[in-house]
Amino acid sequence: MQKFAFLGLAIFFTLVLCLSINAAQPQPPLWQVYQQSLKTAKYVDLTHTITPNIPVWSGFGTSKFEPTINPKTLQPYNYKKDGFEATHYDLSTDQLGTQLDPPAHWNPEYPAIDELPATFAVRPLVVIPIQDKVAQDPNYHLTVKDIQAWERRHGKILEGSVVFVRSDWSKEWPNPELATRTKFPGVSLDALKFLHLQRHILFHGHEPLDTDSTPTLEGEAWLLHNGYTQAEGVANLDRVPETGALVTIGYPKFKGGLGGYARYIAICPPNWSYGVSVGQIPESPLQKADKSLHWNKQLGVRVR
Known part of the structure; x- marks a missing residue:
């Protein structure tokens, strides 16, 4: 009996010790960031869905x-x-x-796209309207x-x-006619130089498919000839704050790729009006849809 009593006490004190160690062990700092900030943040997708009929420069084809x-x-594979x-x-282009x-x-x-550093993954997001x-x-x-007006505010x-x-x-997306317009909003060369040479940003992004509407695309030429990257075709910027958010940056790693199909996700404060937080919708497992995917010959994509 004494052996069993001693064994029971040993197990009890071992459990107490383990619990004490676990209680005293703080979460790793980055996990704390997730639990305290990222888990409750609002996530907003800034990415267009790719289909065969979205706007694209005619020089790239369909x-x-x-x-x-x-x-x-x-025969096609079948469920x-x-x-x-x-x-x-x-795909006619990586642009x-x-x-x-x-x-x-x-x-x-x-x-090239596969040679960009992994440090591009997440950054502070500035939105200038x-x-x-x-x-x-x-x-x-x-x-x-x-x-400068944005900086006076923020x-x-x-x-x-x-x-x-x-x-x-991008409010008119996916109207293919967008890609044919010669007048569209852009970013001036002086603004690009200010952002990179004075503020040392990682990169800028815009909603149209070109940086500027000058005959020589002078802004895009300056950027890419001097080793800078840029985002194009960004969406939903009306649904993110001008300041205080982060952006995650993802893209496929094509060897020698000269363009990148990108996925930008804004991580906004928990009290932001738009977006979804972790746990608000089923994630693992994901929720079944009411309708199954099927091939639509007319649209050339799968739809529900």
Whole structure:
């Protein structure tokens, strides 16, 4: 009996010791950031969905989606017969939809998309609004004065930030006619130089598919010939705050890629009006839809 009593006491004190150690052990700092800030934040997608018919420069041609074909049977894979389906993408360019342009797009001496550093992953997000001026002049371009006005309201732009320019140009997306317009909102060369040489941002982003509407694309030329990246085709900037948010940056890692299909997610404060927080919708497992995906021949994509 004494042996069992001693064994019981030993187990009891071992459990108490383990619990004490665990209670005294603080969470790693980054996990605390997740629990205290990121978990309750509001997440807003700033990315267009890629389809074969979204706006794209005519010089790139059209893209096409098709069901993946089994090379042995020459028939599309089928949920019922094969247990899965897959998609074949005939993409005319890596400059499609919401993008991250590496400098190698214009200058082969600088990094391609697969050579960008992992430190691009998350940054402070600045949103500078020019939509009111664009409403008066569809060809309006961000100026240094616009940037300075933002700084008077919110303080100096943090070094290493991502700066997105809100023009509301994307409100008409996915109208293919957008890509044919010669007048559209942009970012002036002086503004780009100020952001990079004076504020030392990581990169800027804009809603249209080009940086500026000058005949030589002078802003884009300066950026990419000098080793800077940029975001294009950004969406939903009316749903994020001008200051106080973060942005996550994701893109596929194509070897030698000269453009990047990008996914930008804004991480906004918990009290922000838009977005969704962790736990608000089913995540693991994800929720089943009321309607199943099926191939729509007319649209050339799967729909519900």
